[in-house]
Amino acid sequence: MDTRRLILVMIFAFSSYMLWDNWQQYKNPRPVTPATATAAQQSAGHSDAPQPSVNLQAAGQPSAPLVEEKPATAVDTFTVTTDLAKITISTQGGDLVGLELLNYKESEDNEKNFHLFGAQHHYQAQSGLIGNGLPSHRSLFKRVDGPLELAEGQDELQVRLEADGPQGVRVARILTFKRGSYVVDMAWEIVNGSDQAIAPHAYFQIQRDDVDPSGSNMMMHTFTGPAVFTDAEKYQKVSFADIGDKSAKFAKAADNGWLAMVQHYFVAALVPQQGVQREYYMRKLDGSNLFQVGVIVPVSEIGPGTSARTAVSLFAGPQEQAALKETAPGLDLVVDYGWLTVIAAPIFWALQFIHGLVGNWGWAIVVLTIAIKLAFFPLSAASYRSMAKMRVVTPRLVQLKERYSDDRARLNQEMMKLYQSEKINPLGGCLPILIQIPVFIALYWVLLGAVEMRGAPWIGWITDLASADPYYILPVIMIVSMVIQMKLNPTPPDPIQAKVMMAMPFVFGVMFLFFPSGLVLYWVVNNILSIAQQWQITRMMEKGGKAANDAKA
Template sequence: MDNRRLILLLIFSFSILMLWDAWQKHTMPKPQAGSTVAANSAAAVPVPSASKPTPGVVPQGATAAASANVAKVTVRTDLFVAEISAQGGDLTHLELSKHLATDDPTRHFVLFDSDGQHTYLGQGGLIGEGLPNHKSLWQLKPGPVELAPGQDTLQVSLEAPASEGTVVKTYTFHRGSYLIDVAYQISGDARADHAYFQTVRDDKPAEASSKAMGVSTFTGPAIYTEEGKFQKASFEDIAKGKNKHVAKANDGWIAMVQHYFVSAWLPEGNGEREFYTRKLEGSLYAAGVIVPVSGGKAEVKLYAGPQEQDKLKRIAPGLELVVDYGWLTVIASPIFWLLGMLHKVIGNWGWSIIALTVLIKLAFFPLSAASYKSMAKMKVVTPKLMRLKELYGDDRARLNQEMMELYKKEKINPLGGCLPILIQIPVFIALYWVLLGVVEMRNAPWLGWIVDLSTKDPYYVLPLIMGATMLIQTKLNPTPPDPMQAKVMMIMPIVFTGMFLFFPSGLVLYWIVNNVLSIAQQWQITRMIAGSEKKDG
């Protein structure tokens, strides 16, 4: 196959892929307002699979729908602004004080919410006749609701009656940690065998990904066990009853994953636990874990915060896998590791991307040099190719034969120029996923007007510079003998500039630096080859 035809095929295939992803994102229907707490409250209380699968029992005094008059308490820590409702003792609102909202940087990012537009709740309860659960009305106990200076923990408790006793539900917040301890303590003669902890979420896209162009990152439940490793359960599969994951284990956790952030129920130690995912009413889905009650107490840690991989690794095995790198994880993971190492030294993600680009370019320097030498030789023999086309343009077979003879005589590999593209495409896509998926890039500035490397350049300066560098590269490449191919090659910088207008600015920065280095390398090699040809001539 002709070298230029292969290049065009690769470029067009990649262009179509990215344009299709962009079209899907921009044509995605906007979320519609709907019922939240009422629909959620209608969910049945989960039961262990070993038990008879009967509907959950609503205890005496419970209500099937939240009332507007239900008491709520606002809790403030160094990392959270949380709202806990007496309805079910649910965690109904959770702001992350260290992270800004995507659409309005004057506000905090909201992870849990129940405002009628979006539903994302933390729930739980005890399983059994006459025991309080997420449908019950709890009594908020008096006590501090703000983490005081110098205080390391803050406990907020609720109480509910149970048959022959009471149950106290306690949230424990920790300074400097996105981990929240959620515990049930039974007193009196009440008895319970199992407790459940679940998140309930609608299937609407995450707020953080509303401006991200391209492939949507995964949103939905994920389960990790030593037996099944990391398993995703998409909302679509859950709705169809096709969700397959480990249901029972003595280890592991269950999470609700979305772009940049995650909430995960993390039972401690090795012990019996049962994971479940289910479709509720409307657009709601539940993902939770059932654990045994021991000594009248059941406790599970809830992580609700950013997907910071280095910290997630230390919290629970496999928790860092919630970061979605798509199908190029094997390349994206080491790229981000190296990028993180550079950031520790440099201290700025933009300059770290530039340093990463230089290192990648150096790693592939020998291969790129061989490719550019091939392209430089192709440029030198282009007049001879044009002459052959004039002589044998009507005889395709003879033309191809003469071209092969010329390549052999000049010691040229006609496919050698494709290697830089073949190498760069997987690295490009992997870096695209890194910049799209890692929370460290969110709101990360570079310099001047680039205040967020994970979003597009607001003034389109970087994409225009990238287009100019592509145009220069095209001029340095050998001119295709076919006039139509030559025109298409000249149009490609315009096409790519149009696409890069909406790409994350960090990715455009990488491509600019890569192009500049390629131009310098290609110009030097072309100059050397041309000089050598003149001496030989």
């Protein structure tokens, strides 16, 4: 059997399955409209604040009853500007209700900055306190006057919002922004001016609907939803559907780790301090398609006349792996390569290293593809030599099939004799190709998941390696290269099989019309290198075969 045809059939079958699976996910209907979700959200009072378990409560301190609270009125917003982002903050709860990333553009409009948080997905970061009369993310705060823009030479900007708690208790929410960082430190400061000790809890949560981000398509579906990481359970992705039917399984209690809302290229993650006991939770708001995922942390007992402070860091921005690793252990796993992480991680490191040398992500892809092709040259050569030998003996195989078409056993016997006399292993090229497949699939996932490709130009008309080729030039080149590869392979004796094989380049070509141009560039370069290698080996084999025949004559 021709190894090349076998592998192509396997790839075609796998791609067809992935296409169907992604189409099913992409077409999955949403339960409610955003307008309905907003109404449900606004109608909820303080009762939607999470509750800590008995295990998280301080020893001897029962969980304080909650006071029903009407939604805040006269809500204002203000904007904080740093070197990387513009953050819109609401006086209701001090929530982060808007996040505009200054270094990233919208996928559908390159003239506008990308908004991670905002009204489009009801996406925001919220926080509150749990305890009798203490403010929640529904309470109205007052901003303390101060600068709202990170000035030149200033490394840190702090915003303070204050609210009244029960009699004698003062509460402040403090947000700290840092230069060159997507991390926001979110802290609660509680001053107990009453005559009784209190033992509150603080909760920090991310709210979002379950709608895929813009730029998604059925040809290239990526994960959108919550994820949790702990030292014990490692990285766990959770689907919105499982949260909705309350079947979600994830680590709920730990003294380490983080919780995040993940989407293609971007992430919002809550990172409590290491060693602090915490509880993670996920839930769907009734009557809506809004989901809240968060963490509850205890605040140490606050005696009369004393104060306490607790804080959690929020990373909200692009999945830049260096920044993710610096923020928290394991946070870089949101760039999810699945079971191929062990291969994909060093590939990304190599791609990043090459980019540092050439200064262009497109050329870095070209150089890396060439380097991988060179590394696998001996294995590829063995596969192509096997195919070249098969190409030489194909006419004789056709004659055998015509001669023994009615005798299957005799046909197999004669074919084995031919393989032995010509020293051909019909499966000789299979192992080399199978060894290479995980590497090339890992490279595929690296290019698909790397936010560095977003908005990165290559040459001429390719201005964004994360978007489809606007003029379909690369997909057309890929189709032509695949057709040439087919022509270099032995022609299948079966006419129907031959037609199917010749149709495959066009099937793949249609699929790649919607793929990011960086991925198509990788396939084009790989195909061109394969054609050159296959042509050279086939030419050498045919030349050697002709010389041998001339010598016999």
